[in-house]
Amino acid sequence: MAIHPPETKIWWKEPVHSIEIWWVLIALVWSLIMFVMMPYWHVYGEQNLSNEAYRVDPEYFGEKVEDMVKKYTIREEGDTGIPVVAPPVGSDVFLLARLWEWYPILELKKGEKYRLHLSSMDWMHGFSLQPTNINLSIHPGYDFVVTITPTESGKFSIICNEYCGIGHHTMAGRMYVTDK
């Protein structure tokens, strides 16, 4: 029994039943298939995170965001005073997270590529684009660069899904995607 020492002292030389051998082999093959799926998707899939990230000073990142806002603001969102920014296609786009907002509101074009830079001004935050359901971790001091191509148009929300204190549940931003 499993609560007694093995009855045969040289237990590692005992033969194994074919059912066990088959299962180990099947499970091993499945494990290897799952392992190969990840590099495979890097080559053939279209949803992969870049390995591009930089250390960044939060103040410097904030300035980059302000530059973009000054240049490309097209309107304000209702009476909230939050700028809606439509940066050029293919450009470097900046989005910052801070207690407790996403800033600014971006307006992107469907089917176009953007280099999205994400960073936090203070604590950790979680970028959760809904209802598309793309989720990324945002750290202070790290500029996370993701090349993103919206495949649908409409109004999207950015929820914070990394707990960031008592106002965490009020931290929701917005993103617009327009048809070309």
Added chain:
Amino acid sequence: MSILSKSRICPETGLFFDDQAEKLIKWNAVTGVVFLLVGGAFGVLMALTRWTEVHILPADWFYLLLTAHGLDALIVWIIFFEMAVLYLASSTLLKVRLAAPKWAWLGYWLMLIGAVITNVMVLEGDSSVMFTSYPPMKAHPLFYLGIIIFAVGALIGTFCFFGTLVLAKEQKTYEGSLPLVTFGALTAAIIAVFTIASGAIILVPTLLWSLGYIAHIDPLMYKTIWWAMGHSSQQINVSAHVSIWYLIAAIIFGAKPLSEKVSRMAFLFYIFFLQLASAHHLLVEPGLSSEWKIFNTSYAMYLAVLGSMIHGLTVPGSIEAAQRKKGFNKGLFEWLRRAPWGNPVFSGMFMSLVMFGFLGGITGVIMGTEQINIIMHNTLYVPGHFHATVVAGTTLTFMAISYFLVPVLFRRELWLPGLAKWQPYIYGLGVAGISVFMMAAGTLGVSRRHWDNNFADATLGFDYPAAAHMFLALNGLSGLLAGLGGASFCIIMVGTILWGKKKGDVAATEPAPAPEPAVHQAGSAGSIAVPGTFVLALIFLGSFILYYYVNWKYLSEVWLLS
């Protein structure tokens, strides 16, 4: 080493109990159950707050109690019970006195003091940082100090376990190799040392940072090392509860492992690869390369998953072999139909096995796939998954073995045996519901650790689909059911200790005859075939493959990322 120590042989089970080991097993297990009661009650409040229409707690209390729930239910209850398991698997199974019992008591008290300090800090309200406590968010220094003291206590207990193994070898209390259950416990203990070392590496500097002696803790470094503790501590649980599955198969059915070689190899895979899982929490992080993520998240080509899939065959397989030996040979599944479903030791264990595999294992591997994590990270899918592994897997297994251990240790009959018969089903169904409905809501994007799923106070509001709110309501109902099952367990255990009918005096020194082992050799080639288990394993594999590719399909539908 000729220190005389008192011991007894249990007249019903023939198990050996060293006096000190027995006391420590009792105290650790009972203390664990107290924290389970506290942590579990907070858990029910979480489920009720997430239920949109009920929304029972205010925001500050939600985050405060969520921190306490994680600490007490995931760490304190489980580690206390694991100390009991380690002492049982060493002293009792090897029939040797416990090494350094005074140190083991010191470990116990340190764990208790640490757990109480951290709990007080959280309940005072200035350490609502979640149990992950990611900087730069700061908790009270005593919050970190409490965890460190708790971990030191656990480390001392772990070394008493190692010492007891050495003592047994020295005194030749057993011949040949360790029993499989003890080997599994050894696996858990080795992983525990790695886990606690990782915890010390990150929490000691964090404590100094909270006191102002260190200026900066890098959040990415913290997260990487913290999860080497956080995730590995869950691997201690896996090793411990798989060992208990083998233990329960042995005591209920007299089952022998199909082959010692295969089962031990599976545990060895755990020792080699299970600790790489810190990466599961870092798949959508900046600054870590895809190569690093792929190698680590897959436990080096899924070899630890292979280990679990092996146990998934060999545990039920050993039961099938034992049952067939007894003559339950009709068809594929008579052995399973005729199992003692009314015995909570068995029913709890078997449900745990099924739910750990189907709900916890499959979803864990899928969520831990580098790219698929993009559509799941930090959604409710995550707690949905780990409630299947930790609650349905570990907690339910620990409950099942308690139905065996508590009457044996306290020499009393089970209180309310009728309720005990139903408890694993009530609790199991509740936990299955919690797990499935949280994962369903997570698939729709609902965030974890989030107080308001209506975004009522947000400047820019947002609405989840109506189905998400329905899943959250079902999660609330499941939480109530699990709460009922958990409370029943605590009532039965406390009742047994206080009011259970006393068994006869401990006079017998002759062990009761051990049940006849099903198979006599250590290999399985000559043993009975286990076709029923093989069919179950293939059903498992089919579900796994199907759901795995369903999630790749989901991923392929989101925006393009590169």
